[in-house]
Amino acid sequence: MPNQQFDAIVIGSGISGGWAAKELCEKGLKTLVIEKGRLVTHIKDYPTANKDAWELDYHGGLTQEEAKRFPVQTRSGFVGGDNKHFFTDDLDNPYIEEKRFDWIRGNQTGGRSLIWGRHCYRWSDLDFTANAKEGIAIDWPIRYKEIEPWYTYVEKFVGISGEKLGLDHLPDGYFLPPIELNCIENHLKKEVESRFKGRHVTSGRVAHLTEPQPWHLELGRGKCMNRNRCGRGCPFGAYFSSNSATIPAAKKTDNLTIKSDAIVHSIIYDETKNKASGVRVIDSITMEVTEYVASIIFCCASTLATAQILLNSVSSQHPDGLGNESGELGHNLMDHHYRCGAKGDHEGYADEYYKGRKPTGLFIPRFVNLDEKTKNKNFLRGYDYQGTGGARSNWSRGINDPGIGAEFKESLFKPGGWGLGLMGFGECLPNHENYVRLDKEKKDKWGMPLLVINSGFGENEMKMREQMKSDAAEMLNIAGFKNIQIFDEIGGMGVGVHEMGTARMGKDPKTSVLNAHNQLHGIPNIFVTDGSCMTSSSCVNPSITYMALTARAVDFAVKELNKQNL
Amino acid sequence: MNRREAIKNKVLFVFGTSLSTAVLSNLLVSCKNTIDIGWQPIFFTAEQAGTLVQVTETILPKTKTPGATDIGVAQFIDKVIGQLLNNETQQDIVKGIEEIDVLAKTRFNKNFNATSTDQRQELLLELDKSAGSYPLTLWGITLEKSGPVGFFRQLKRLTLFAYFTSQEIGKAVLRYDPVPGDYLACIPLGENNSWTE
Numbered sequence: 001m002p003n004q005q006f007d008a009i010v011i012g013s014g015i016s017g018g019w020a021a022k023e024l025c026e027k028g029l030k031t032l033v034i035e036k037g038r039l040v041t042h043i044k045d046y047p048t049a050n051k052d053a054w055e056l057d058y059h060g061g062l063t064q065e066e067a068k069r070f071p072v073q074t075r076s077g078f079v080g081g082d083n084k085h086f087f088t089d090d091l092d093n094p095y096i097e098e099k100r101f102d103w104i105r106g107n108q109t110g111g112r113s114l115i116w117g118r119h120c121y122r123w124s125d126l127d128f129t130a131n132a133k134e135g136i137a138i139d140w141p142i143r144y145k146e147i148e149p150w151y152t153y154v155e156k157f158v159g160i161s162g163e164k165l166g167l168d169h170l171p172d173g174y175f176l177p178p179i180e181l182n183c184i185e186n187h188l189k190k191e192v193e194s195r196f197k198g199r200h201v202t203s204g205r206v207a208h209l210t211e212p213q214p215w216h217l218e219l220g221r222g223k224c225m226n227r228n229r230c231g232r233g234c235p236f237g238a239y240f241s242s243n244s245a246t247i248p249a250a251k252k253t254d255n256l257t258i259k260s261d262a263i264v265h266s267i268i269y270d271e272t273k274n275k276a277s278g279v280r281v282i283d284s285i286t287m288e289v290t291e292y293v294a295s296i297i298f299c300c301a302s303t304l305a306t307a308q309i310l311l312n313s314v315s316s317q318h319p320d321g322l323g324n325e326s327g328e329l330g331h332n333l334m335d336h337h338y339r340c341g342a343k344g345d346h347e348g349y350a351d352e353y354y355k356g357r358k359p360t361g362l363f364i365p366r367f368v369n370l371d372e373k374t375k376n377k378n379f380l381r382g383y384d385y386q387g388t389g390g391a392r393s394n395w396s397r398g399i400n401d402p403g404i405g406a407e408f409k410e411s412l413f414k415p416g417g418w419g420l421g422l423m424g425f426g427e428c429l430p431n432h433e434n435y436v437r438l439d440k441e442k443k444d445k446w447g448m449p450l451l452v453i454n455s456g457f458g459e460n461e462m463k464m465r466e467q468m469k470s471d472a473a474e475m476l477n478i479a480g481f482k483n484i485q486i487f488d489e490i491g492g493m494g495v496g497v498h499e500m501g502t503a504r505m506g507k508d509p510k511t512s513v514l515n516a517h518n519q520l521h522g523i524p525n526i527f528v529t530d531g532s533c534m535t536s537s538s539c540v541n542p543s544i545t546y547m548a549l550t551a552r553a554v555d556f557a558v559k560e561l562n563k564q565n566l
Numbered sequence: 567m568n569r570r571e572a573i574k575n576k577v578l579f580v581f582g583t584s585l586s587t588a589v590l591s592n593l594l595v596s597c598k599n600t601i602d603i604g605w606q607p608i609f610f611t612a613e614q615a616g617t618l619v620q621v622t623e624t625i626l627p628k629t630k631t632p633g634a635t636d637i638g639v640a641q642f643i644d645k646v647i648g649q650l651l652n653n654e655t656q657q658d659i660v661k662g663i664e665e666i667d668v669l670a671k672t673r674f675n676k677n678f679n680a681t682s683t684d685q686r687q688e689l690l691l692e693l694d695k696s697a698g699s700y701p702l703t704l705w706g707i708t709l710e711k712s713g714p715v716g717f718f719r720q721l722k723r724l725t726l727f728a729y730f731t732s733q734e735i736g737k738a739v740l741r742y743d744p745v746p747g748d749y750l751a752c753i754p755l756g757e758n759n760s761w762t763e
Contacts, residue, residue, distance in 0.1 A: 052744065052762075053731035059642075060731070063649040077706035180751035226749040339707060353755040356746035357763065388704040394760055395730040399723045400699040404625045404690050412730070413631070413739060413759040421704045485702060487709035 006032040006257070009279055009294040011264050011309065014111025016530040016546045017300035018242025018250075019154070023554035024298070025255040032257045032292055033250075034281055036305070037088070037107030039260040040114065042243040046233030048082045056082055075102045076495055078115065083231040086114050095304075096439055098454040100492035103304060103499075109260060110243040111302065112497065113543075115231050118206040118239050118359070119386065120160045121540035122151050126169040126370065131536050134380055137332060137430040140535045141507045141516035144171070150548035157249075158240045158547065159216055161224075162205030170365045170540070176210045178203040179224075183352040184418040185362045185390045191479035192364070198374065199367045199475075204360035204386060207240035207544075219248050226356035239359070259292075261285050263446050266313040267297060267322055267526065275525045275566070276322070282446050296525045296557050296566055300550070303333070303531035304436060307502035308451045310528075311438050323503065323513050323520040323528075330437055332430040332504055333455045334537040336496035340465045340488045341385060342472035343421035344481030353392065353415060361387030364422070364475075366539055368467065379463040381427035383539050385472060388421035422475065424468035427539040429460050430501055434493075455493050465490070498542050500534035518553040525566040529553050607644045609656075614663045615644060620679050621666060622725045624686045631739050634729055642728040643721075655720055662717030666693075693718040736762040 007029035010020045017033060024031040039045070053059045060081045062074075073079050073087040088105035095103060106112040125144045132139035148171070155174040164172040181189060181203055189201035208224040209216055216222075221237035221244055230239050237244035250256040263282045268291060270277040278293035299306050307330045311321035321329050366382040368374055393416030398408065434455035442450045469486045476484050493499075506512020509521035518533050520526040529550040531542060538545075560566045607615035622634035622643070634640065647656055666689065670678040674685050681689070697716030700723070702709045729735060736742060740762040 050744075052733070052736060054733040054736060058646050058650055059727065061646065061650045061727075064652055065649065077703070077708065080706070180749060183752045186752075226746040227744070339709060343702065343704065351755050352752050353758070354749070354751055355743070355753055355761070356749035357761070358749045358751075392760075394763055395726060398726050399719070402691075402694055404694060404722075405687055406627050406629045409626045410629065410631070412726070415755065415760045423704065485710075487702060487704075489707075489709050489711070491707075 004032070004290065004292045006030050006292060006294040008032070008296045008298065009034065009292055010298045010300055011279065012036070012111060012299075012301040012305070012530065013109050013242050013247065013258065014106075014300065014302060014530070015113045015116070015242065015543045016550045017298070018110065018113060018246030019547050019550040020298040020300050020527075020529060020554055021250040021256060022246040023551050024558070025250040025253040027554070027558045028253075028255065029558065030255050030257075031250070032259060032294065034262045034264055034279065034292070035107075035109055035111075035258060035260045036263050036284070036301070037109070037111075037260065039258070040086075040109040040233075040243060042237065042241075042248065043233070043235050046235060047085070048232045049229065049235045051082070072103060073105070075491060076104045076497070078104070078231065082229075083115065086231070086233070092445065094444060094450060096442070096450050096452040097492075098452055099456045101453040101455055102492035102495035103453070104494065104497045105302075109247070109258065110241050113241040114233055114243060116241075116497075116543060117541065118208065118230065119363070119541040120155070120158070120162075120173075120205050120207050120544035122171040122173055123147075123538050123540065123545050124169045124171055127536060127538040130381060131430070136380070136536075137432075138504070138506045138508070138511050138535060141505050141512075146516075147545070147548050147552065150552040151544065154544065154547040154551055156213075157215065158207050158245065158544070159209040159212065159221070160205055160544070161203070161208050161210040163202045165200055165202060165365070167200070167365060169370055173205075175205070176208075176213075179206070179208065179210060179358050179360055181362055182354045182358075182390065183349045184346055184420050185387060187346070187348070188362065188387075188390075188420060188475070188479045192475050195478050196367070196475070198370075200365055202363050202365070204363045206360045208359055209238045219245060221245065224359065226358050228357035228359045230359050263448060264301065264309050265289070265448065266309060267299070269313065269315045269318060269322060269523070271315065271317050274523065276523055282448075284446060287446070295561060296527065298550075298554070298557075299526060299528045300530045303499040303502050304451060304453070306528055306530055306532045307436050308438065308448070310503065311436075312449060322526065323522060325509060325522055326511055326513060328432070328504060328511060329513050330502050331432050331435040332501040333434045333436060333453075333493075333499060334428040334430055334501040334534070335493045336425045336498045336537065336539065337428055337457050337461045337465065337490055337493075338423055338425045338496050339491055340426070340468045341422045341424045342469055342476055342484055342486045343389070343419060344476040344484040346418040346420065346479075346481050348480070349418055361390045363387070368471075376467060378467065379460050380429065381460070381464070381539065383424045383426035383464060383468050385422040385424050388423045390418075390420040392416055392418055420476070420481065422472040424465070424472060425496070425539055425541075426461060426464045426468055428537045429458060430504070430536055431458060436502060453494075457490065457493055498531070498537070500531040500537050500542060503528050503532040504535045505533050506535060517556040518549055519557075524560070527553050527557055603640070605641050607641075609644045609648050610660070610663070614660060615640060617663050617667055617678050618643065620686065621663070621690065621721065622728075624683070624690055625722060625725050626729050627683075632734055634725060637729050637732045637734050639725055639728040642732075643724045646728075647724065651720070658717040659721055659724075662721065665717075666690075690718070694722065697722075
């Protein structure tokens with residue numbers, strides 16, 4: 001069993017792992033990134049990125065045979081023939097659903113940063129203080145002012161297009177020019193902003209280079225070409241992924257080693273030093289077990305995988321898993337609840353069109369439960385909306401529309417009417433009863449105990465959804481949309497792909513797993529900076545917060561290391 | 567082997583005897599499928615494929631722009647149906663295509679392929695009206711509960727999918743713009759067609 005020595009080990013190469021790797025390498029640490037999945041190299045391994053529909057097998061359709069490998073992944077609606085290679089094979093990677101949980105995974109270099117929705121919103125003290133104010137779960141150990149400089153730091157590197165709104169609860173950041181709203185989105189903006197005080201309609205703040213800066217260009221990243229084929233990997237490096245940005249930056253330092261096809265079995269605990277000494281890794285192809293040694297470990301495997309690894313890292317001192325003295329490890333699992341809102345058609349703007357397929361739509365920031373005036377007594381917290389399908393319909397309207405024949409065919413070459421959907425995304429309250437654990441007997445083919453998930457949305461979320469859909473329908477109605485259709489198909493928890501909370505941060509080691517620096521309370525050289533660290537869920541997309549917390553934690557860790565505190 | 571050879575061989579095999587050319591032509595006339603579709607189906611029978619060609623061409627006929635047959639829509643459907651649709655839906659479509667011929671015989675006393683354009687349209691429009699609708703989807707997510715749709719809706723979906731995602735339509739009829747560059751949010755449409763997506 002060969003030993004291999006590094007300064008730092010990062011488990012996982014997704015959004016958080018990529019950032020940990022970049023920051024550690026740039027601070028001069030010899031860093032090993034261990035990735036469960038296969039190697040995916042930027043551009044080279046995006047086989048469908050430049051293909052038109054007719055160049056794809058089955059014109060991009062997913063075959064029944066392929067779909068059999070993805071019984072869970074296909075619950076998301078995101079898996080197609082063009083991007084199937086970036087989703088995890090469910091049959092090889094089983095878990096147990098005591099309650100339905102849609103675990104959407106992308107085990108590969110870059111993880112889900114290749115297939116993410118790319119929306120980036122800062123959290124605010126409305127989010128960081130909510131638990132404490134309402135007496136829900138535990139308080140966050142940090143406030144906005146502590147993370148604010150780190151948001152700026154990561155936003156500059158990532159490249160976020162967006163509009164400044166001056167809102168306290170959705171702070172502005174370092175933005176590149178926003179992606180413009182089209183005619184129908186602008187129409188909704190005018191109507192909503194003039195009829196509802198305190199509601200704003202803006203463009204999605206997304207990790208797309210609308211005006212690349214020198215440091216983006218230096219990494220080989222370019223301007224967004226508005227192809228909207230993001231989920232296949234971007235050959236222009238125009239959207240942020242680990243593959244296009246943080247990993248290339250880390251590589252430039254010559255301090256980076258990536259080990260792919262490597263499953264972290266557990267973190268090794270050295271009782272004489274009360275520290276982690278390294279990790280135990282199974283090669284997923286050869287089954288060979290290797291132990292890698294390092295001074296610090298960043299666990300960025302994703303919320304559920306991180307919980308699985310920590311729970312599996314047992315020793316006589318830590319029989320229930322590393323960092324589980326509080327009994328909270330694996331608990332308080334959250335996700336955003338969505339698939340709830342309304343859509344409608346608009347008869348106007350018949351002579352208006354657009355050029356290009358922009359990669360995002362509109363965004364309506366949270367407007368409920370911000371203060372006493374906006375209080376809704378039925379539920380705590382709030383929701384925002386992303387615009388969906390805010391465009392003119394294409395030929396596919398002809399599938400459901402009645403008609404056949406020459407005129408029907410010719411009509412489908414022209415754009416159809418304008419449609420717009422408002423998709424609500426709601427905050428989920430942390431709840432100790434939502435948990436994951438390891439199965440005592442069942443293991444996967446690599447010998448990892450299966451994760452058992454027992455988690456679901458609660459009453460607060462269900463009550464919130466009633467308001468989410470009626471507000472969406474009301475805004476569309478006031479803006480003159482017709483055929484308004486309300487939808488509410490929640491799916492399983494997890495399908496928001498914003499799972500969070502299994503190793504929460506907190507002030508008290510008795511009730512939390514991590515401290516204010518994402519450091520395991522009991523074991524100072526283990527840091528957890530993926531979604532598992534989250535103490536509450538906000539209603540906005542979490543990735544940029546993981547990035548900021550990761551950069552902040554690395555800064556802290558390296559300072560501590562230099563002070564010989566780790 | 568060309569298509570006519572294949573039919574001839576089949577007939578000869580079925581009857582197990584050598585038939586004169588004259589008798590053979592009579593057999594072909596009375597056979598369900600008398601048209602030469604020019605390709606060998608791999609999923610459908612020759613008769614079903616012959617009907618499928620006419621059905622797809624009736625949905626998307628040749629005008630100044632290509633028709634379904636020009637694009638090879640039926641052949642594409644024949645190629646992908648076994649892979650893209652589950653067994654139940656495949657069988658729905660097979661049965662539906664058979665049913666179209668039965669309907670044509672009942673109503674017009676001839677095979678579907680022998681009906682006039684107006685008769686074909688009348689028949690398929692009726693099927694279209696009664697086939698139900700696919701549920702609302704956004705971002706690929708199905709957001710509505712709904713029962714199964716009739717076979718004609720499924721077939722129409724395959725037909726439109728094959729046609730509008732083809733190179734001929736994507737590059738020469740719709741506006742092909744694979745790398746748009748700047749996004750222009752509001753521009754006049756004029757007489758233009760849609761962009762290829």
